[in-house]
Amino acid sequence: MRISAISDDKLREVRDKIIKKNGSCTSEDISNELGKDTLDPSTIRGRFIQMGLPLSKSNTPSEADLKPGELKKATQRTMLEVPKAEFVVPDELKRYIPPDDIFVGYIERPIDKRLALAYNLGKHPITQGKQGTGKTFAHMYYACTHKLPFALFSCYDDFRLAKLFGDKTIIAGTIKFQESEFVKMIQHPCCILFDEINAVSNANTFDFHALLQNRELFIKDANDGKGKYYKLHPECRIGFAQNPKSAKYIGGNIKGSNFLGRCTYITFPEFTKNEMDKALSKRYPTLSDEDRTKFVEYYFAICETIDQAQIPVDISIRQLTNVIDLWMHGLDLKHSIEDGMASILEAVSQPKAKDSFLKIAQAVWKELMNSKGGMKSYYISNKKGKK
Numbered sequence: 001m002r003i004s005a006i007s008d009d010k011l012r013e014v015r016d017k018i019i020k021k022n023g024s025c026t027s028e029d030i031s032n033e034l035g036k037d038t039l040d041p042s043t044i045r046g047r048f049i050q051m052g053l054p055l056s057k058s059n060t061p062s063e064a065d066l067k068p069g070e071l072k073k074a075t076q077r078t079m080l081e082v083p084k085a086e087f088v089v090p091d092e093l094k095r096y097i098p099p100d101d102i103f104v105g106y107i108e109r110p111i112d113k114r115l116a117l118a119y120n121l122g123k124h125p126i127t128q129g130k131q132g133t134g135k136t137f138a139h140m141y142y143a144c145t146h147k148l149p150f151a152l153f154s155c156y157d158d159f160r161l162a163k164l165f166g167d168k169t170i171i172a173g174t175i176k177f178q179e180s181e182f183v184k185m186i187q188h189p190c191c192i193l194f195d196e197i198n199a200v201s202n203a204n205t206f207d208f209h210a211l212l213q214n215r216e217l218f219i220k221d222a223n224d225g226k227g228k229y230y231k232l233h234p235e236c237r238i239g240f241a242q243n244p245k246s247a248k249y250i251g252g253n254i255k256g257s258n259f260l261g262r263c264t265y266i267t268f269p270e271f272t273k274n275e276m277d278k279a280l281s282k283r284y285p286t287l288s289d290e291d292r293t294k295f296v297e298y299y300f301a302i303c304e305t306i307d308q309a310q311i312p313v314d315i316s317i318r319q320l321t322n323v324i325d326l327w328m329h330g331l332d333l334k335h336s337i338e339d340g341m342a343s344i345l346e347a348v349s350q351p352k353a354k355d356s357f358l359k360i361a362q363a364v365w366k367e368l369m370n371s372k373g374g375m376k377s378y379y380i381s382n383k384k385g386k387k
Contacts, residue, residue, distance in 0.1 A: 006039060008051055015048075015055060025055050028234055040215075041234040042122025087148060087189035087235055096149035096185070098140050105283030106141060107275050109134075111268055116142055118264050119191070119237045124212050126197065126240040126260075129268035132316015135241045136195055138268070143191040148237070151185055152193045155200045157253075161207040165219045165230060177222050189235035197240040198253050205259045212238065212262040271317060273300060279317065284324060295324060298364045302341070302357060311353050313344060337361050 014033050018025040027041035027048075039047075048055055089097070115138050118125040127135035136152070143150035153164065166179040185192065211217045215232040222228035232238075240263065271279070276296050280287065287295075299320045306315060322340030327333055342357035 006034065008047065011044065011047055012051075012053070027055060030055075046121050087146065089147065089149060089189055093149040093185060093188055093190070096151065096190075097147055098144040098150050100144060103141055103144060105279055106137070107271075107279045107282070108141075109275065111266065112138055112141060114266055115139070115239075116145075118266065119239065123264045124238050124240070124262060125266050126242060126263045127266050127268055128242050128244050130270060130316070131243055131314050132318055133268040133270055135268050136193065139191060139193040139239050139241065142237075146191075149185055149188070149190040150193070151182065151190070152195055155194055155196045157199060157201050158204065159200045160204055161211065161217070162219055162221075165217070165222065168221055175224075177224050179222070183230060186230065186232050186236050188233050190233070191237045191239070193239050193241060195241045196243070198242040198244075198255055200253070202253055202256060202259075205255065208259060209262065270303075276300075276317065276320075280320075280324070283321065284328070287324070287328070294364050295320060298361060301360045301364065305356055305360060309353065309356070311345070311350060313348050313350070315341060315344070319344065333365060334358075334361070 011030065014030050015025050018029045018033060022029070027044040030044050031039055031041045045055070111134075115125055115127065119142055127138060129135055140150055140152070142148075153159075164180060164182040166177055166183065168175050169178045170176070171178075207217060211232070215236075216229050218227060218229050220227045222230070273296055276299065277292060280292050280295065284292070299315070299317075302315050305311070306313065319341040323336050324340075326340050327336040331339070337358065338354075342354050345351060345354045345357065
């Protein structure tokens with residue numbers, strides 16, 4: 001059957017037939033029924049999303065009750081509500097599923113739903129934006145909420161995808177190819193993230209083309225030198241993260257369209273004051289409202305100063321939590337700000353700009369000022385616990 005001959009009506013017909021027989025239906029079931037060389041599971045999932053229909057049981061109005069042209073209108077409101085699949089993960093890989101407790105202070109935003117939608121449609125999302133906007137953590141959060149094994153690979157200029165599959169070693173005096181844990185993961189439902197993807201030289205991205213386009217890669221050293229094709233599991237998700245090249249981030253290579261054209265793009269926004277306040281409230285439940293408000297005020301004043309003065313550094317929520325952690329564990333506020341945030345300017349050879357960070361602190365915490373207008377060491381007990 002030609003792909004162009006498979007209409008939406010035909011897909012619904014096949015789905016209903018499988019549900020009647022088995023009681024449920026997956027995109028793989030439909031692909032097998034049509035013939036594996038006709039439509040792949042990810043394309044089938046995308047077709048049903050475009051129709052606004054679930055693959056299995058529906059909680060939307062009955063299709064039979066809808067008049068022609070009303071189907072899309074009736075289901076538009078739930079278009080982003082992509083049903084979560086129940087993945088079968090072998091016990092040996094379950095230890096790679098991110099635990100819930102690392103997301104205690106996580107704030108779920110609409111951007112997280114967009115990332116989940118891209119993954120569930122079988123796309124290859126690239127999350128991009130300033131550091132500290134949650135790009136990398138969002139992929140891990142997706143894996144956690146979908147109970148998928150997760151692996152993160154930090155890329156670099158000479159990063160070679162083929163090396164992840166294994167390498168040659170000597171066993172009993174004979175050269176053998178030993179497969180890696182990566183091979184086990186991609187042959188089961190999982191989520192793989194390549195962080196800092198734009199650090200990889202463009203010459204080393206060609207293996208990614210085959211992996212994303214054909215969902216398989218030929219490794220010539222495998223099978224003891226005979227070579228082997230490794231195929232991705234239909235529910236193996238592959239995503240990327242990057243900081244776009246800028247005056248503050250100069251370590252990346254701009255990727256060509258032959259790589260970028262195989263991906264979707266999600267630009268992560270910076271946290272708003274309300275989101276920041278909510279995140280800190282969840283992370284530090286004993287922190288008083290007054291103190292939390294001052295830390296948030298300080299953070300946004302620092303960000304504004306960096307933009308206005310064009311200081312070549314980005315400050316993220318990570319630096320703010322560094323300051324709060326140090327302060328809540330007994331370090332005085334002045335040194336908490338220095339060690340947790342302000343001294344980053346010395347690390348990037350901007351020591352004079354450090355004074356501006358401390359002067360902003362004086363404006364937020366009036367208690368930091370001494371009688372001569374300078375900055376003094378100041379300690380606030382972290383045991384107030386006011387709410």
